[in-house]
Amino acid sequence: MPNTATRNSAAVSHFEERLRFETDVSDVHAALEAGTPGYVVVDSRGAQAWAQGHLPGAVHLPTAQIAARAAEVVPAGDGVQVVTYCWGPGCNGATRAALEFAKLGYQVKEMLGGYEYWVREGFTFQTPAGPDRRPADELTAPRWAVSCDC
Template sequence: MTDTPTDAIAHFTARLTYETDVSDVHALLEAGTPGLVVVDSRGPQAWAQGHVPGAVHLPTAEIALRAPAEIPRDADVVTYCWGPGCNGATRAALEFARLGYRVREMLGGYEYWVREGLTFQTRTGREHRPADDLTAPRRAVSCDC
């Protein structure tokens, strides 16, 4: 192994700089964090099926065209897509970074938002499902990690 502790520190620091998780995004939204813009990068059918309340719907293919007019330049952008099996949030974050935005990717995406028992928005209103005990404790908002 050629990695040094310094390499590991740089790697994990970079990850924490550019990635966040569902629990942290939920806490930021609940706190009303100024300048936070959560972006759902999925297509229209996925958006209609459900999304994070307060998120902006901006499919990845439309970011370069629409973001400069719709997302404040000084925003703290967080992107998400379906879940850990999809790299759509990564591609969306890259598009925002190319445009000069501060951006992070929400790990777990919409799947883990719902699986952690958080409220989500559908065409018919707000809904939630019980927390999946493989992703979150049943009676707490986060795993306290």
């Protein structure tokens, strides 16, 4: 059995790598609200899902089109951070989309929770009728706070 220092080192490496390539809806919301330069959120779902609702400011680029269209939709270069999302935690579409961007050389993260948790945490989303918002689901976000403070 490895000693404690070795186990901790492996754990530190593991979690640092996860944070390097994953983000959550609260952090994405904060980055969008702050107007973080070079921050591009990509909805990798199909056209019907996009029309049902999407994150404000997101660009629509279904996973199957990333290889062919990424350069025309998402600027490349230093300082560009792509964040992909799909439906929710039961879907690996954002993972597949992030992989496609990574293959093209983009700095990319996957947004954990997807569109589902964006809506469930009470953030505004865009629909064909305009912006909409639902009350925060107390199982995913504190009822009276801005964030979970984690």
